[in-house]
Amino acid sequence: MKIPTALKFLAIASGLGLVSPALGQSNDPAVVKSARGSEGRPNVIVWMLDDVGFAQLSSFGGLVETPNIDRLAASGLRYTNYNTTPICSASRASLLTGRNSHSVHMGGHAAAFRPFPGYDANIPPEDGTVAANLHAAGYLTLALGKWDHLPTKEMTPAGPFNHWPLEQGFDRFYGFLAADTDNWHPVLMQDNAPVQAPASAGYHLNSDLVNHAIAMIGGRAAVAEIRPFFLYFATGTAHAPHHAPQVWIDHYRNKFDRGWDWARQEILKRQIAAGLLPKLTKLAPRPDGMPEWDSLSADKKRLYARQMEVFAASLSYADEQFGRLLTALEDSNELKNTLIIVTSDNGASAEGAFDGSYNEFLFANGSFPSAEENMPFIDKWGGPETYPHYSFGWAVAGNTPFRYYKQTAHQGGTRVPLVVSWPAQISAKGELRTQFVHVSDITPTILALTSVSPSAVLNNVKQAPFEGLSFAYTLDNKNAKDRKVSQYFEMYGNKSLWSDRWSIVTSHRINTWDMVDNKPANEPWELYDLSRDPGQTKDLARADPARVALMAAEFDRQAKLYNVYPIGNISESRPYEDKLREEELRLRGGRWTFQAPVSHIAERASPPITLRPFRMSARVRLTTGHENGPIFARGGALGGMALHLRNGVPVVTLRAMDGKAVEVVGQQALHTGENTLRLEISRPASGESQPKQVGIVISNDGSILAQDVVTYKMPPTFSLSETFDIGIDWGSTVSPDYIGGVPFGGGVSDLVFDFNK
Structure with a gap:
């Protein structure tokens, strides 16, 4: 509930000229020129x-x-x-x-x-x-x-x-x-x-x-x-x-x-x-x-x-x-x-x-x-x-x-x-x-x-x-x-x-x-x-402590009125966000399940694939066996992770923040019809953006198609704008093998991201 804004300064110091009503004073209609004229109300652009x-x-x-x-x-x-x-x-x-x-x-x-x-x-x-x-x-x-x-x-x-x-x-x-x-x-x-x-x-x-x-x-x-x-x-x-x-x-x-x-x-x-x-x-x-x-x-x-x-x-x-x-x-x-x-x-x-x-x-x-x-x-x-x-x-x-x-x-x-x-x-x-x-x-x-x-x-x-x-x-x-x-x-x-x-x-x-x-x-x-010193070059606080005290009291009044307290550092937001992520992880039982393609999920609302090791499984259906496109992708051309098909062959691309890519490529293509594609990413669970050994295993229908260990600097966040997508990759693409905004050429369903050990 909002507090009425017709408040006055709690204190007035003689000679300081700081008599101040609260913000939100009503407008004087006498000074507002009517917009209704022969041309009607104006258009407005901000x-x-x-x-x-x-x-x-x-x-x-x-x-x-x-x-x-x-x-x-x-x-x-x-x-x-x-x-x-x-x-x-x-x-x-x-x-x-x-x-x-x-x-x-x-x-x-x-x-x-x-x-x-x-x-x-x-x-x-x-x-x-x-x-x-x-x-x-x-x-x-x-x-x-x-x-x-x-x-x-x-x-x-x-x-x-x-x-x-x-x-x-x-x-x-x-x-x-x-x-x-x-x-x-x-x-x-x-x-x-x-x-x-x-x-x-x-x-x-x-x-x-x-x-x-x-x-x-x-x-x-x-x-x-x-x-x-x-x-x-x-x-x-x-x-x-x-x-x-x-x-x-x-x-x-x-x-x-x-x-x-x-x-x-x-x-x-x-x-x-x-x-x-x-x-x-x-x-x-x-x-x-x-x-x-x-x-x-x-x-x-x-x-x-x-x-x-x-x-x-x-x-x-x-x-x-x-x-x-x-x-x-x-x-x-x-x-x-x-x-x-x-x-x-x-x-x-x-x-x-x-x-x-x-x-x-x-x-x-x-x-x-x-x-x-x-x-x-x-x-x-x-x-x-x-x-x-x-x-x-x-x-x-x-x-x-x-x-x-x-x-x-x-x-x-x-x-x-x-x-x-x-x-x-x-x-x-x-x-x-x-x-x-x-x-x-x-x-x-x-x-x-x-x-x-x-x-x-x-x-x-x-x-x-x-x-x-x-x-x-x-x-x-x-x-x-x-x-x-x-x-x-x-x-x-x-x-x-x-x-x-x-x-x-x-x-x-x-x-x-x-x-x-x-x-x-x-x-x-x-x-x-500010009238003499807009560059704020000369601090007058010691010369005029009474003014400082009065203005500080007014800051405190407005801070209480407008929800400013408790004041905190930006560093406090990340631990709180981490706490919410852990709560969601427990609520989901450590698993994110997507029955069908879904996209345009903000990174911080998506499965924590940059923060934890995980296993992923998906049903992938191919008609020709030469399909291209992403199974899932997060990030883009200047930092990202994707599992995608290249002429039917599964590929994991890890894109660094400088645009350089590390790939792990399967030894053979998926077959036509229905496949059970699995990916395992193993590495130390850490939010530090430092080079680490990342283990990658790609398998299909129980057979290993690729297994490798690569060195990669996994950032906690790839981007604020690039999203987590399944069956498509919006914006810039993690891999140049497919076109942004174009759906995967086959069918993908029943994706599970499992973060349980």
Whole structure:
């Protein structure tokens, strides 16, 4: 049950100016311009970019060319004090519901859940989305791209589907249920069913998403009365993997050879010249471990520059494709009355650690390739043979001038670009807005501008009040006083509170690629005057302890109100997940049974074949004896395991995270008719990603067809996006012997995975 939000500060200190009502104040209808005019209610588009920092768009001083976003900024407004949560799942849940992330049980990433109300990843039904409200008002509601704010256990064809897009207010969905996906070979869902990406030359997901957006919007012409639409457009860009067409990578060649120190200085100069930041703004200090560019070897400079070239290419390509959508709306005379919001879910990501990574999922397994290990991939960087992430030095540059990056509660983690365009109604073209805006404010603002009253009941559930506040009052009044007075932030022990121009913040988990840090979150508060020092370079906590105490008390009040306690580390999620897996293992009697082909099961909801030795048996029926395709597969081309047939011959393929494969091949093909195929994988039960001896035995109808011992580094997790599939292999394939998304050529049934000793 939600606590009423009409609360006041528990204490007011003389001269501190911190009188603060709680969040979720009601909107003043006098400042909301009616959306009902000769053109009717506006269409609405929210482009949620991923891991794009404050300083990465060209309209915010960045060095990456984004002319279509610039076009929107020129016809609308740029908000320079927009803040979000520091991680994707939390921000998306907050944006779509209009409530604080911990309130809707998404205090961290959905895949790193804990057994507490603020962190269990189960968005309550009383927290309906902006899509559900708009749908109730007659809008066509469309979700395209990333959808990762749901429990991992629900990412299966068995559901339940109540946290999937179609049960969250959307009419249609085309995208992926993961933190990211392979842009060349994505694992995709259309509505509630898996679908293979088009097999077209030069395919890239961003182009595909725009194609679907144009088609879905255009489909409204099938009826005489055309409904307005709401499009939630959530590209995986610019989250890793940074994938881009070669023409764009070539476009940026040598553009970043001067390095991240030069980039930070150049970006700050542009930001100040554009009025985005105060004239005396100083750059935040480099984080520990971030070297001066001039101190690097020639090879490291070449590697890191290449990483940034590819990142820039991926973002520019996404902008180019979004431009096609703008052109389509312009051609249909709908652009003028379309409210478009462009923002990012958090600051630029440092999860590539010191040297970047040719495969992002290495970091999820606690492995970080060195520059020397990355170098063999430099000419492939950004193509289908890599799943890359850049060095954290570029994340620091991408958040210029702010301190730190994604997953921290400093400005680099939370303060990101926001562009709002609505040509029919926003008269202030190309202006800046400096009012504080929070991600939870987006939904109340959209409903205010579309004249849609929040539904009291959605899906037969009484709705909780919004906790965000409409910022519609700022559209035509650049001098409007902030109506929001304070806002908490928390992410895996990193804490912050903003109030007026002040910020208190803690430096808890700064190496955000460290998944095992378990120290208590008891660091002292730092205090910064953001109006003078947005880079958070001068800690004023000792000079003004009274302000710190008052703001700390307000953080505590909001933390209690919005489910923030108990605060914990990201490292606490894995042991809890392991406990649940052991409970499921006992519940199943150590056996997973599948009577027929089933697919698109998230890795963490699938049989634990990477964590334990196992025996598998299956009935396989062949017509010709030369069939091809997977019996089962988990993972993909950059890390995976599959048992498949090659012209009728059983093959086990173990694919390493660098794409190299180890095979064990049967001595003969299966016979026509019904076969009883068995596989035994024996190895030490361990979650460590270290090379180990793996015993493999393949047999059919009681006869051994292959027996071998191979050395293989079995990671606990191959991928967050590639799935566990039986009789098919979606996305990129573990083996090139078969085609992704094409069912096995024979029949397969009665699969049993047995983990009993």
